[in-house]
Amino acid sequence: MSEITIPYTAVMKLVRVPLALQQAVMRTLRQKLAQASDYLETTFPEPCVTYRQRGTIAGSARLQGWEIRLNPVLLIENQQSFIDEVIPHELAHLLTYHQFGKVAPHGKEWRFVMETMLKVSACRTHQFSVDSVRSKIFIYYCRCQQHELTIRQHNKVLRGKSCYLCQQCKERLKLLEQDKSNTPQSENFA
DSSP: OOOOOOOHHHHSOOOOOOHHHHHHHHHHHHHHHHHHHHHHTSOOOOOEEEOOOOTTOOEEEETTTTEEEEOHHHHHHTHHHHHHHHHHHHHHHHHHHHHHOSOOTTSHHHHHIIIIISOOOOOSSOOOOOTTTOOOEEEEEOSSOEEEEEHHHHHHHHTTSOOOBOTTTOOBOEEOOBOTTOOBOGGGOO
16 A cells, blocks of 8 residues: 655645635735836736735735735735735835845835835734734743744754754753643643
C-alpha cells in the first residue's frame, strides 16, 4: 500500500467570498485605478484579484504578477473598512512599483500614491481583529518570562531544527506543559 501525499493547499480551508462582496471589491479597485489613471494621464491594466491571503495579513501585492491577494476571512468580517482601506493600500503598492520601480514598501513614493493620487490616508497596518485567523500559539518559558511561539516555530523545535533563546536572559526556551484543554498550566515552572 503506497502513501498518498496531499498538497498543503488542497487541505487548506476554503472560504468563499460572496459575489456581492467581490463586486464591491472590484468597483472600488476600478474607481481607484481610474483616479490614478486620470492623475497620471495614462491607463493601467486591471490587477488580478485573488482571495488566497492567509493568516493575519489583510492583503498583499505581487508586483511582477500585477496581482492583489486578499484575506477572505478578514474581508468578510470587516467588509466596508476592508474595501476602503486595504484595496487602495495594495493597489498603491502596484502603482508605486509601476511608476517608481523597486522602492521602500511604505516609503515616500507609496505615501504619495496613497494620499495624492488615491486620496486615502497612508496607514501601513490594519486594525482589524485577527482572533478568527490567528494561528495557534505555544507558550514557552525561560527563567525570566513567558514567550509565545507560533505553530511553525514550535514544530521546528519538535523536529530539532531550531532552538530559541530568550533575548534577555539568554536561556534556552522550554515548552510550558499544557493540559488536554490546551490551556497552559502555570504551576509547571521548574
